[in-house]
Amino acid sequence: MLDIIVSVLTRTIIAGTPLLLATLGEILSERSGIQNLGVEGVMSVGAVTAFIVTFTTGNPWLGMLAAILIGMILSGIHGFVSISLRANQVVSGLAITMLGLGLSGLFGKPYIGRPLPNRMPRLNIHGLSDIPILGGLLFNHDWYVYLSVVIGIVIWFMLKHTSMGITLRSVGENPKAAESQGINVNRVKYFAVMAGGGLAGMAGAYLSTAYSGSWNEGITAGRGWIVIALTIFALWQPGGAFLGAYLFGGIFVLQYMLQPLGISPNLLSMLPYASTLLVLFIYGMSKSGQRRMNAPATLGEPYVRGER
Amino acid sequence: MQIDLLPREKSTAGLNLLILLGSLLTGLLAVSVIFAINGVNPAAAIFAIFKGSFGSWYGIKETITKAIPLILIGSGLAMAYKAKFWNIGAESQLLVGAIFATWMGLTVGPHLPAVLLVPLMFVSAFIGGALWGIVPAVLKVRFGINEVITTLMLNYIAAEFVKYLVVGPWKGKTKGGYPYTDDLPAQAILKHIHYTRISPILLVLAVIAALILGWMVYRSRFGYEIRVIGENTHAARYAGINFFRTSVLLMAVSGGMAGLAGAGELMSIHHYLSYPETLSAGYGFTAIIVAWLARLNPAFTIVSGLFFAGIIVGGDAIQISMGMPAATVNVFNGMILIFLIMGDFFISHRVRIRFGSTVHA
Structure with missing residues (x-):
């Protein structure tokens, strides 16, 4: 019984990691006022890029860097369209998703089904990794798992305790006031959107070079859309991202565990989406709840400099 | 400078x-650059796409077949977007429409003649899509919940529900091990024009519906309210427009149109309910671009729907002729x-x- 619990928890952490990385990225982006519905596409391009680079060079770290870079470029396009051209963010994000899924399918075709010679290595600390139960649960994952935790803590600290974080939040909450403080609003938004895209690309890299060690079309399997939901579920807080990502990761795992018990896997697959709706509904029930949700005030609205 | x-x-x-x-x-030029980087001759690929869709009778017939759902969905989306209601849930409104139509077809269908059954199935599909569309409208206006998220979540919920139905309670007794429902009764199947997959009833329905929606948006009181809400929320409140009523009505029509497309695919092409990817084939998302290319005028989706149907058909053609992936x-x-x-x-x-x-x- 203990074995099963440990195995479920271990796999929960693994399944939650890509969600965590990409959700942290979307939180950065949305805190600056830019919603990026392109996550699914950016993740997919990140996955194929990391796979191709790792496959060619044999170095999964280079694969990760390439995925982050391409994620920044692709979300930079979303930034250009929605920040500089002030176009509709919903449509732009959807376009990025379509483009990303298309590009990854086109360029990834020769690599479908090929096994990766070397995946991202696992942490193996002599002594720690050998502790019964805890060793397997906490100290025997690949590097992405630990990096995602560190990145989450850094983003939490940055948003909460540094002037950079205050700048980012003020741009999303009240860009006019931010600008009167001498902040270059659009530059901050570009930074946030591209950093967010880099994390989505990294999440994709995790899927192809650590989680599965192969590339196929549809590898992201809707995770990008879950991330959009998780960002709200987390109430735009990095702490909430941890909770949500591991919770939803757990649901992924349970889906397969509960199937033999006669519970329909399809009904279980609805859980992440249904629970997001439920959370939104509970908050929406009261006006004070809507306030507590604390969505960035100008989320989704284009900002025009100097307009009154 | x-x-x-x-x-x-x-x-x-x-x-x-x-x-x-x-x-x-410019978009085609950018696509060409991508093709060139991928080592494909861009001119040849783009030529092959348009030759595949508009270059032969077969291509044209298939293009019209696929334009029908795009026009139905796209015109409904154009109307919603005109009010800045970002319905990206057409994919699931289509599915729920198909569920309602299937239920009608399989339960009362065998006892009714075609003249009664076909309209009944269309009406129930419209109601199904409309109900699934009204949910995000109510959640937005009454509870302040962003419609992008709700329509997105409802897409997944409906897709999983369809899967649940076809592998579970609705799994056909005549279909062996496959995840399909039984065939709809013969009188529910829409007849095609000879040597095509075009149902004349559906084609006329799509064109007329798009024109009616175009008229509604630009010539009716309801359309006026939609446009005012889309242009300026404050002005709309000042003008005494009932947000709740207009949003619910708007999403009923937008979702209902996608529901009709679901019934159309079911009754004309597939003849039974199967996996969601087979049934919707991404029409709900492609229709977003159809609406945009039509500059959010529902009537113009007749043209933009044909254009993107052509790209879908041409895309199938180059998969075969040039070995390029579906993506x-x-x-x-x-x-x-x-x-x-x-x-x-x-x-x-x-x-x-x-x-x-x-x-x-």
Whole structure:
């Protein structure tokens, strides 16, 4: 019984990691006022890029860097369209998703089904990794798992305790006031959107070079859309991202565990989406709840400099 | 040299068309660059796509077949987007429409003649799509929940529910091990024009519906309310427009249209309910671009729906003739959509380039 619990928890952490990385990225982006519905596409391009680079060079770290870079470029396009051209963010994000899924399918075709010679290595600390139960649960994952935790803590600290974080939040909450403080609003938004895209690309890299060690079309399997939901579920807080990502990761795992018990896997697959709706509904029930949700005030609205 | 971006007060229809064509061409150019990087001859690939869709009778017939659901869904989406209601749930509104139609067809269907059953199935599909569309409208207006998220979540919930139905309670007794429902009764199947997969009833329905929606948006009181809400929320409140009533009605129509498309695919092409990917084939998302290319005028989706149906059919053709992956169509769609919204900027702004002087006017 203990074995099963440990195995479920271990796999929960693994399944939650890509969600965590990409959700942290979307939180950065949305805190600056830019919603990026392109996550699914950016993740997919990140996955194929990391796979191709790792496959060619044999170095999964280079694969990760390439995925982050391409994620920044692709979300930079979303930034250009929605920040500089002030176009509709919903449509732009959807376009990025379509483009990303298309590009990854086109360029990834020769690599479908090929096994990766070397995946991202696992942490193996002599002594720690050998502790019964805890060793397997906490100290025997690949590097992405630990990096995602560190990145989450850094983003939490940055948003909460540094002037950079205050700048980012003020741009999303009240860009006019931010600008009167001498902040270059659009530059901050570009930074946030591209950093967010880099994390989505990294999440994709995790899927192809650590989680599965192969590339196929549809590898992201809707995770990008879950991330959009998780960002709200987390109430735009990095702490909430941890909770949500591991919770939803757990649901992924349970889906397969509960199937033999006669519970329909399809009904279980609805859980992440249904629970997001439920959370939104509970908050929406009261006006004070809507306030507590604390969505960035100008989320989704284009900002025009100097307009009154 | 200095580049100024100035707001454009008035834009003419000719200029709009010019910018639209410019966006399309730039989009195709960008796609060409992608193809070239991928080692495919861009001219040959793009030629093959349009030859596959518009270059033969077979291609044209298939293009019209696939344009029907795109026009039905796209015109409903155009109407919703006109009010800035970002319905991206057409994919699932289509599915729920198909569920309702299937239920009607399999339960009361065998006891009814075609003249009663076909309209009954269309009406129930419309109601199904409408109900699934009203949910996000109520959640938005009454509870302040963003419709992008709710429609997105409802897409997944409906898709999983369809899977649940076809592998579970609705699994057909005559279908062996396959995840399909039983066939609809013969009188529920829409007849095709000879040697095509085009149902004349559906084609007429799609064209007339798009024209009616176009009329509604630009000529009716309801359409006036939609446009005011879309242009200025404050003005809409000031004008005493009932947000709740208008939003619910709007999403009932938008969802209902997608529901009709679901019934159409079911009754004309598939003849039974199966996996959601088979049934919707991404029409709900492609229709978003259809609506955008139509510049949110429902009537224009007749043209833009044909265009994107052509890209779908041509995309199938190059999979076979050039060995390119199915995802190629997504590159087209994504690229064209990006350049279309970029083009919108030049409809509302004009660019002035001045040389020499840097003095502000």
